[in-house]
Amino acid sequence: MSNFHPVNPKPFIKSLIGKQVLVRLKWNKTEYKGQLASTDNYLNFQLDDTYEISYENNKAPGAMKKQEELIGNIFIRCNNVLFVREWKEEEAEADTEIQAETKVKDNEMDVEMTENGDKKEETNDLSKSTSSTSNSRATSKLTKDDNTASTSKENGRKEDEEEEEKSTVTTKSTIEVSKQQGDSTLSVESENVQVQEVEMKDS
Numbered sequence: 001m002s003n004f005h006p007v008n009p010k011p012f013i014k015s016l017i018g019k020q021v022l023v024r025l026k027w028n029k030t031e032y033k034g035q036l037a038s039t040d041n042y043l044n045f046q047l048d049d050t051y052e053i054s055y056e057n058n059k060a061p062g063a064m065k066k067q068e069e070l071i072g073n074i075f076i077r078c079n080n081v082l083f084v085r086e087w088k089e090e091e092a093e094a095d096t097e098i099q100a101e102t103k104v105k106d107n108e109m110d111v112e113m114t115e116n117g118d119k120k121e122e123t124n125d126l127s128k129s130t131s132s133t134s135n136s137r138a139t140s141k142l143t144k145d146d147n148t149a150s151t152s153k154e155n156g157r158k159e160d161e162e163e164e165e166k167s168t169v170t171t172k173s174t175i176e177v178s179k180q181q182g183d184s185t186l187s188v189e190s191e192n193v194q195v196q197e198v199e200m201k202d203s
Contacts, residue, residue: 013039013084020087023047025080029055032076033068033087043078050074 021036023045034050052071055064 009043010041013043016084016086021045021047021084022087023076023084024082025076026082027080032074034074037073043081045076045078045081045084046073047076048073 016036017038019036020033023032024030025032031053032047032050033053034047037046037048039045050071050073051068054067054069056067
């Protein structure tokens with residue numbers, strides 16, 4: 001025969017009336033902490049000054065963040081209860097220490113995130129200054145290239161003007177030489193005509 005002896009939970013539950021208890025639900029690890037005001041034969045619970053306790057994944061890997069919210073007087077139906085137990089003062093002190101440690105860790109992580117954000121901002125500022133410097137260099141280089149191109153164009157124009165002036169002077173000198181040659185030719189022809197007239201007169 002088995003040594004199992006069933007235990008009636010009602011005396012245990014009635015012994016918790018007026019004390020601080022912790023009731024955990026079957027769903028999402030939600031807990032309710034408060035003073036057990038009353039219960040019935042179906043193990044429904046009425047709690048006063050109740051805190052709802054929920055757990056969330058903390059920023060640190062593998063850690064759980066505990067959150068408490070005061071919701072007042074509540075009624076919990078029996079078929080939702082996973083377990084119920086007495087809440088002791090030692091657990092309250094431990095919870096206070098855990099909350100303090102969690103706050104310290106959160107503050108440290110916030111400081112690290114702030115520092116990382118500051119470093120990212122500094123990196124962005126450096127990249128922006130570097131890009132602006134490179135842009136200014138590129139702009140100055142383009143300006144220099146434009147100035148060089150404009151200078152070369154001006155020099156080319158001056159050279160073209162000088163060549164035009166030289167060609168004009170050469171043309172003028174050629175015309176003057178041709179005029180001088182034409183005048184000399186006319187003078188020779190006039191002299192020949194005069195000689196012919198003198199010979200005719202003599203004959």
